[in-house]
Amino acid sequence: MDRYERVLTLHRALKAARYPVPMAQLLDELGCSRATLYRDIAFLRDALGAPVENSGGDAAAFSYSEADGERFELPGLWMNSDELAALLALNELMGRAGPGVLAGALAPLRTRIEQLLSDRSSGRALPIERIRVVAWGERRLDQVVFRQVAGAVLGRHQLRFGYRARTTNTSTQRWISPQRLTHYRDNWYLDAWDHDREALRSFAVDRIKDPVVLEKPAIDVAEADLDDLLASSYGIFAGKPKAWATIRFSEHAARWVSDEHWHSQQKGQWLPDGRYELQLPYSNARELLMDVLKYGPDAEIVAPLSLREELKIQLQLALSGYR
Known part of the structure; x- marks a missing residue:
């Protein structure tokens, strides 16, 4: 375990503890010597500003101060090797979007992730090419439409849009209260309350055209009711099990x-x-x-x-x- 991971492990142990953590327990968790532990504690306290307290005595134990420990967090973004590997996979998932719906919006975040992936003490960038993500059945999605729909979902505003259903190939105008976005089998769907039909419906986002976000607040449907109708049966198609x-x-x-x-x-x-x-x-x-x-x-x-x-x-x- 390198110093980066020891400091992260030490912080998490002290943050989660309700009582001072004995030195023996910390030595076991960090797998280091007593001298290394004291150096890491000094770095955590002096360089990172952690409110570390030492009970002293032969049976030394460490804790965060009761006044400041609850509020203290490590500056920046700290992750261990396993979490960094998971972030690497997430980075590739975002990259898979290519020129698609999420690429533009997440480009700054992806740049920051790539910096994190090469910011370890070794200075060597992790081999991103060793993780491969293959999409299957992904349909083309209008980036502007997706952002407007997502904005209405999070902002809790009603929507109007044109919709061409694949089953009938007919175009209709829909007036809905968006409930949630669902990513299913590499495609996005909008679960919504349809005001004209007075029922819950799911819409393929790639079939939505010319969405208009209304000033009216969206009507909220309880999550249990959404799951009861939209998630109780197999697949993406709505309806209670028959x-x-x-x-x-x-x-x-x-x-x-x-x-x-x-x-x-x-x-x-x-x-x-x-x-x-x-x-x-x-x-x-x-x-x-x-x-x-x-x-x-x-x-x-x-x-x-x-x-x-x-x-x-x-x-x-x-x-x-x-x-």
């Missing part, structure tokens, strides 16, 4: 599916023959069927019968295109 799907996966596919998170209420179990059975609630079958179809012969819908028959029809239609 049924539970039971899907059985082959022994081969089970190696992946058994570790995957499909839904917060999913139930999974291994079958005696090595297959894996997954149960989850759904409202609109469209997205669920697409996800089952990608497993081909390694997945079988067992129940309900209506969902099983719907999948059979899709398979037959797909097969007819190859005749």
Whole structure:
């Protein structure tokens, strides 16, 4: 552990402690000698202004003063190696946006992160190219539209915009109270209260055109109500669950599916023959069927019968295109 990490560990130990921390405990946590510990404490107190107090005596213990310890934080941004590695991954996630929606807004932050990544005592920049992020199915997003929508969500203002739904390919004018932005499968969605339809709806942000932020304050819907309607069923499509799907996966596919998170209420179990059975609630079958179809012969819908028959029809239609 280098000095940077020792000082950070020392600060966190003293910050979290309700009582003075014995020297023996600090030596164990920092993995250093008594002399090194005293040097680090002196640096923390004299160079960084930490309100360190020493109880003295043979059984020395250290703490932050009761008056100032609660308010004191290390100046700047301090992270250990693990946290810095996580920041490195975040840096690549932001970089993945490229010329897209977040790149312009986050450019100053990304520059600061890159400086932090090379500001360690060694002075050597960490190998950013060793972390690779690959987007899949990401749709083009208008940067200006995204910022206006995000601003309305955070500022709690109502919105008007044009919307062309993919399902019907028709354009409509919508008047909504934005509730939250949801990032799902590399794309952004707006959960909102639709004033004209008096119901909760989800909108693909990439289909929103010409948004106008209104001066009227947005109506707030309780988070529990949002989750009850928009997050209780499988996938992005809204609606309370109408049924539970039971899907059985082959022994081969089970190696992946058994570790995957499909839904917060999913139930999974291994079958005696090595297959894996997954149960989850759904409202609109469209997205669920697409996800089952990608497993081909390694997945079988067992129940309900209506969902099983719907999948059979899709398979037959797909097969007819190859005749």
